[in-house]
Each structure stands twice: as structure tokens, then as C-alpha cells.
Amino acid sequence: MATATANSANPSREDFAAMLEESFGHNEMQEGSVVKGTVVGIEKDVAVIDVGLKTEGRVALREFQGPGRQNELKVGDEVEIYLERVENALGEAVLSRDKARREESWGKLEKAFAANEKVSGVIFNQVKGGFTVDLDGAVAFLPRSQVDIRPIRDVGPLMNQPQPFQILKMDRRRGNIVVSRRTVLEETRAEQRQELVQNLEEGQVIEGVVKNITDYGAFVDLGGIDGLLHVTDIAWRRVNHPTEVLNIGQSVKVKIIKINHETHRISLGMKQLLDDPWQGIEAKYPVGARYKGRVTNITDYGAFVELEPGIEGLIHVSEMSWTKKNVHPGKIVSTSQEVEVQILEVDPVKRRISLGLKQTIRNPWESFVEKYPVGSEVEGEVKNKTEFGLFLGLDGDVDGMVHLSDLDWKRPGEQVIEEYKKGDMVKAQVLDVDVEKERISLGIKQLGGDPFAAADTGGDLKKGAVVTCEVTEVKESGLDVKIAGTELVAFIRRADLARDRSEQRPERFSVGQKVDARVTQFDKKAHKIGVSIKALEMAEEKEAIAQYGSSDSGATLGDILGTALKQRAAEEKNEG
Numbered sequence: 004m005a006t007a008t009a010n011s012a013n014p015s016r017e018d019f020a021a022m023l024e025e026s027f028g029h030n031e032m033q034e035g036s037v038v039k040g041t042v043v044g045i046e047k048d049v050a051v052i053d054v055g056l057k058t059e060g061r062v063a064l065r066e067f068q069g070p071g072r073q074n075e076l077k078v079g080d081e082v083e084i085y086l087e088r089v090e091n092a093l094g095e096a097v098l099s100r101d102k103a104r105r106e107e108s109w110g111k112l113e114k115a116f117a118a119n120e121k122v123s124g125v126i127f128n129q130v131k132g133g134f135t136v137d138l139d140g141a142v143a144f145l146p147r148s149q150v151d152i153r154p155i156r157d158v159g160p161l162m163n164q165p166q167p168f169q170i171l172k173m174d175r176r177r178g179n180i181v182v183s184r185r186t187v188l189e190e191t192r193a194e195q196r197q198e199l200v201q202n203l204e205e206g207q208v209i210e211g212v213v214k215n216i217t218d219y220g221a222f223v224d225l226g227g228i229d230g231l232l233h234v235t236d237i238a239w240r241r242v243n244h245p246t247e248v249l250n251i252g253q254s255v256k257v258k259i260i261k262i263n264h265e266t267h268r269i270s271l272g273m274k275q276l277l278d279d280p281w282q283g284i285e286a287k288y289p290v291g292a293r294y295k296g297r298v299t300n301i302t303d304y305g306a307f308v309e310l311e312p313g314i315e316g317l318i319h320v321s322e323m324s325w326t327k328k329n330v331h332p333g334k335i336v337s338t339s340q341e342v343e344v345q346i347l348e349v350d351p352v353k354r355r356i357s358l359g360l361k362q363t364i365r366n367p368w369e370s371f372v373e374k375y376p377v378g379s380e381v382e383g384e385v386k387n388k389t390e391f392g393l394f395l396g397l398d399g400d401v402d403g404m405v406h407l408s409d410l411d412w413k414r415p416g417e418q419v420i421e422e423y424k425k426g427d428m429v430k431a432q433v434l435d436v437d438v439e440k441e442r443i444s445l446g447i448k449q450l451g452g453d454p455f456a457a458a459d460t461g462g463d464l465k466k467g468a469v470v471t472c473e474v475t476e477v478k479e480s481g482l483d484v485k486i487a488g489t490e491l492v493a494f495i496r497r498a499d500l501a502r503d504r505s506e507q508r509p510e511r512f513s514v515g516q517k518v519d520a521r522v523t524q525f526d527k528k529a530h531k532i533g534v535s536i537k538a539l540e541m542a543e544e545k546e547a548i549a550q551y552g553s554s555d556s557g558a559t560l561g562d563i564l565g566t567a568l569k570q571r572a573a574e575e576k577n578e579g
Contacts, residue, residue: 042080108141109175121167121187126158134158136168136182143168143180152188196267199228203269205259208276213253221245223257223271230269232257239274239281239313241299280313284351288314291346293363298340306332308344308358316356318344325361325368325441326400336360367399371443372436374398380450385427392416393423395431395445403443405431412448412530413485413492464489468522469539477509484534487517491532495520499535502544507537 044051115122124136126145133146145168150158161184168182169190203209203225211223211230220233232255237248249255257271288294288310296308296316305319323335336342348357375381375398383395386402393405407416423429431445464470464486472484472493481496499520500507512518521542524533 039081042078044078108139112138112141112170112173112180113175116170116173121169122182123165124168124182125165126162129158138168138180138182141180143170143173143182145182145184149183149185152185152192193267196228199226200262200264200267200269203228203259203262205262207259209257209259211255211257211271213249213251213255216245216249216251218244221249223255225269228267228269230257230259230271232271232273236260236270236272236274239277239279240309241307241315243300274313280311281351281354284314284356285349288346288349288356290348293343293345295341295343296358298336298338298342301333301336301338303331306336308342310356314356316344316346316358318358318360322347322357322359322361325364325366326402366438367401368436368438368441368443371397371399371401372438375433375436377433377435379433380430381433381445382428382430385423385425385429388420388423388425393420393429395429397443401441401443403431403433403445405429405445405447409434409444409446409448412451413490464491464522464525466522466525469519470522470534472518472520472534474512474514474516474518477512477514479509482509482512484518484520486532486534493532493534495534495536499523499537502537502540 042050112122114120122138124138124143126134127137128135130144133144134150136143136145149171150161166184167187168184169186171181171183171186173180209225211225213221214224214229215222218234220231221237222229223232232245232249234242234245237245242248255273256276257273258275259269260272260275261270263269294310296310298306299309299315300307303320305317305323307315307317309315318332318336320330320332323332324330327335342360343363344358344360345362346356347359347362348355350356381395381397381403383397383403385393386396387394392407393410395403395405397403407420410416410419429447430450431447432449433443434446434449435444436442471487472495473487474482475485475492476483479497481494481500483492483494485492497507497509500509500511518536519539520534520536521539522532523535523538524531526532
């Protein structure tokens with residue numbers, strides 16, 4: 004019995020060897036895993052850890068510290084350690100607290116990533132393109148664009164401060180983790196906005212603070228959520244830029260016009276808190292009445308005039324001046340100028356008032372016709388020359404036109420107009436004034452009398468009469484001639500120069516030569532006269548045949564004409 008007890012208390016050499024081998028075999032399986040150990044000593048900057056092996060391991064104290072944590076180890080503390088090797092060349096266990104924490108963190112992070120949950124971390128260093136974040140042992144990359152909702156210049160206040168992050172992607176094999184702080188902020192902000200929006204109602208009046216100002220309006224902080232106060236809703240009057248009325252930091256009372264619960268956008272208004280000046284606008288501004296107003300804005304198509312705060316009307320460019328056509332409104336009125344206008348039209352539905360500036364002064368064409376009735380003589384400066392006549396500047400800043408046909412009785416207008424140049428002072432007669440169409444017709448030739456009226460006084464000049472003409476110009480198409488004893492001029496076409504086509508040659512004639520012709524047209528009203536040598540020859544031939552026989556009698560046409568010419572010569576000799 005004693006022998007058995009002794010044997011059990013003192014195991015044999017074989018039993019001890021088996022136990023040692025079993026212990027080593029068990030510990031070899033634990034290499035590369037996280038095990039629990041006990042701090043048995045602290046020496047300067049290392050901690051001595053017992054993990055149940057035949058020898059302890061040493062771990063640097065800095066591995067127990069890190070961004071956002073300052074652990075103070077004490078002898079007897081139990082810690083989780085990563086077992087790299089059971090024994091190194093010095094006979095010590097190789098341990099790592101960093102790797103233990105990293106292994107533990109990766110497991111937690113993968114679960115959080117799969118569940119789309121937020122994780123806590125600390126920004127501890129800046130690298131190219133962003134920052135590094137300690138996720139309780141695992142190091143992640145935070146891109147600069149994912150730090151905040153808006154770009155921030157100084158990240159210092161965020162460093163070494165525990166805060167939530169969202170994992171965007173992770174790859175354990177490569178050891179890569181990418182996180183975002185911005186996503187967390189946006190989600191938090193969206194939740195806050197949703198909660199705030201639910202407490203707001205359309206039509207509600209609320210106090211706010213102007214947070215930002217843009218060209219199109221101002222953003223107002225309503226206590227954690229922003230609303231847009233558009234420039235057109237600041238006041239009933241025209242506001243060109245919000246800074247005319249608002250300043251950043253200013254407290255304002257606004258009315259909630261519209262809430263979009265999907266986008267959380269809120270539209271605000273200030274003018275809606277005041278009475279609408281357009282109520283009863285037709286009675287306040289009747290058509291035809293005149294008022295004074297201030298020019299607030301000038302565009303290519305007209306000028307806006309403020310009649311009272313919140314009420315503006317438009318003077319269209321066509322209603323700005325009676326005489327200044329195709330002129331930019333800015334050359335007629337200027338911003339802030341006070342002008343008198345007439346109400347032309349009021350549309351309360353569209354909130355539009357049409358104004359007239361020219362209607363406040365008398366129509367210059369009405370004034371002109373009163374001062375210069377038809378038949379009056381006027382004088383004006385040549386303003387322009389066109390293919391159809393001259394434009395003269397007249398009294399009252401109006402223009403009159405002299406048509407080509409009214410430049411000269413004797414010569415064609417195309418020729419006469421070349422004698423005039425811009426700036427010439429010219430006298431003319433008023434032929435017609437159309438006030439509605441704003442047109443004045445003038446005539447220059449009418450000042451010299453009507454040669455047609457004088458030529459017809461005796462009644463001798465009529466269709467069929469024979470006249471003597473003096474050639475004034477030889478042209479390829481015919482002859483310009485002046486009818487003897489009158490001031491009338493006419494044109495003999497090439498085809499009317501002779502009965503025989505071979506003789507229809509203008510070059511047969513010379514300037515100053517006198518020729519006889521027959522009047523083929525005389526229209527006093529239209530001021531037209533036509534003469535033809537051919538018509539005269541044909542008439543004389545017909546008359547000769549009637550007097551001296553016909554070719555049926557055997558006489559040739561030459562014989563008949565010869566006899567007629569001899570007879571005519573004899574008569575002229577006797578008359579002489």
C-alpha cells in the first residue's frame with residue numbers, strides 16, 4: 004500500500020516524459036492563435052506574460068497603448084495575447100498584443116460590415132489622400148473626401164478622438180479596410196432633418212437665422228434644418244439681390260410655403276406675411292390714367308417702373324418714344340430715374356401692368372399736320388438715301404420721305420437722287436400725312452410747278468398729236484427727248500425709232516437733233532407721256548395711201564409715198 008502511494012506521488016520517468024510530450028503537443032496547436040495570459044512582471048518598457056508554457060514571454064508596453072487609449076498594466080492583470088511561437092532561440096515564448104487585438108478586431112469588423120453597422124475608431128495619422136484610423140487594433144484608411152459632409156481645412160480637432168465610422172469595403176486577405184465618417188454624419192443629419200421636418204407644417208410662421216446668401220436667395224436656419232428663401236419671396240417689390248434686404252446672421256420671421264417630405268426641402272417666404280398689393284389693382288390703376296414711378300430695371304425689351312412698393316409695370320420698347328425706333332431703352336431712360344407713365348393694360352391674374360412713356364406727350368405727327376397741312380412748304384436735312392427715295396428730318400423730330408418719282412419732273416429719280424448727300428438742307432412740299440401709320444410724304448418737284456398741267460393748257464398736246472422733239476441723250480435702249488415748246492421730257496424706245504427694223508438704231512441720231520414723232524400716250528393724272536417716230540411714219544403712210552391711191556391700182560408704195568412727200572413739200576413751200 005505504501006509502495007503504491009509512493010509510486011502515485013512520484014511518477015516514473017516514463018510517465019513524466021509522456022506528460023511533457025502531451026503538453027508540448029497541445030501548445031504547438033495553439034501557435035498562431037489568441038490565448039490568455041497573466042502579467043507576472045513589468046520591467047522598464049516590457050511586460051512579462053505567463054501563458055502557461057514552460058517559459059514566459061515579453062511584450063513591449065507600447066503594444067498595450069494606442070490612439071485614444073492609455074492602458075496601465077499591473078502585475079496580475081489577465082490579457083489576451085497572440086502566440087506566435089512557443090519558444091524562440093532564447094528559450095522564450097514569442098507573444099504579440101498588437102496581433103491579438105488585430106485578430107480580435109477583424110472578427111468584430113467583419114460582423115459589423117456584414118450587418119452594415121457602425122464601428123468606433125480613432126483618426127491617428129495623415130497619409131497621402133486621407134488619414135489612417137485605428138479600429139481597436141485594425142488599421143483602416145479614411146479618404147479625405149469621406150471625412151466630413153463639407154470639405155474642412157483643419158482636421159486637428161478630430162484627431163485622437165473616438166468616433167463612429169461606416170465600413171465601405173474590407174479585404175482580410177490583403178489587410179485593407181476603407182471607412183467613412185461622412186456617411187455617418189449624413190445619416191445622422193438625415194435623421195435629425197426628418198425629425199425636424201415632421202414638426203413643421205406648411206403655412207406655419209417661424210423664426211430663423213440667415214445662414215448663407217446666394218444670387219438666387221438666402222438659406223435660413225430653422226433650428227437644425229435649412230429652408231430656402233427665394234429672392235422673389237423676400238418682398239413684393241423687386242429685389243435684385245438678397246443682400247439688399249438681408250445679412251448673414253440676421254434673425255428673420257418667415258412663413259413656410261412648401262415642404263417636400265421626400266427631399267426634406269423647405270421653401271420659405273417673407274412677403275407672404277404682408278398684404279398683397281395686387282389686390283384690387285384694376286381699381287387702383289385704371290387704364291388711361293397717368294402716374295409717376297421710378298425706373299428699377301432696364302432690359303433689351305423695355306424698362307420696369309415701380310409705381311409703389313411691390314407694384315411694377317413694364318414700358319415695352321415700342322411704347323418708349325414716338326420717334327426713336329430701334330433704340331435701346333437704356334438710351335431713353337436710366338435706372339432710378341423718375342418718369343411719368345400712362346396705364347395701357349392691367350392683368351391681375353398674371354400680375355402684369357403695361358405702361359406707356361410716349362403716351363404722356365403728344366403724337367408728333369398730329370402736331371406736324373396741324374402746323375404743316377398738305378400743300379405746305381417745309382425744309383429738312385437729308386437723313387438717309389435709299390433705293391426708293393430720300394428721308395428728310397423735319398420739325399418735331401419726325402421724318403418725311405421724298406419718293407424717287409417726286410424728285411424731278413424731267414429726269415428719272417434714280418439719276419436725280421445722286422445729286423443729294425446726307426446733311427443737305429432741302430425744301431419740299433407736304434403731299435400727305437398719315438398719323439396712324441406715322442408717315443409723311445413729301446415732294447421736291449412739286450415746288451417747281453407741274454409741266455403736264457402747263458402743257459395741256461391749250462389742249463393741243465394730246466394723244467395722236469404730232470410733236471417735234473429734241474434729242475437730249477442717245478442710249479442703247481432708245482432716245483431721251485424734250486418736246487419742243489414745253490418742259491416735258493419723254494423716252495422713245497428702240498422699237499419706236501422707225502417702222503423698218505433695220506432703221507431702229509439709236510446711233511443714227513445725235514444729241515441736239517430734232518425729230519418729229521407722234522404722241523401715243525398722254526396721261527395728265529399719272530404724269531406719263533409717250534411719243535413714237537414709228538407711229539408717226541405708220542400714220543403718214545396710211546394717210547398717203549388714202550389720198551394718193553393704193554397699190555391695187557398698179558402704183559408702188561414708193562410711188563405713193565413719193566407723191567405724198569412732193570405734195571407736202573410744195574405745201575410747206577407755199578406756206579413759206
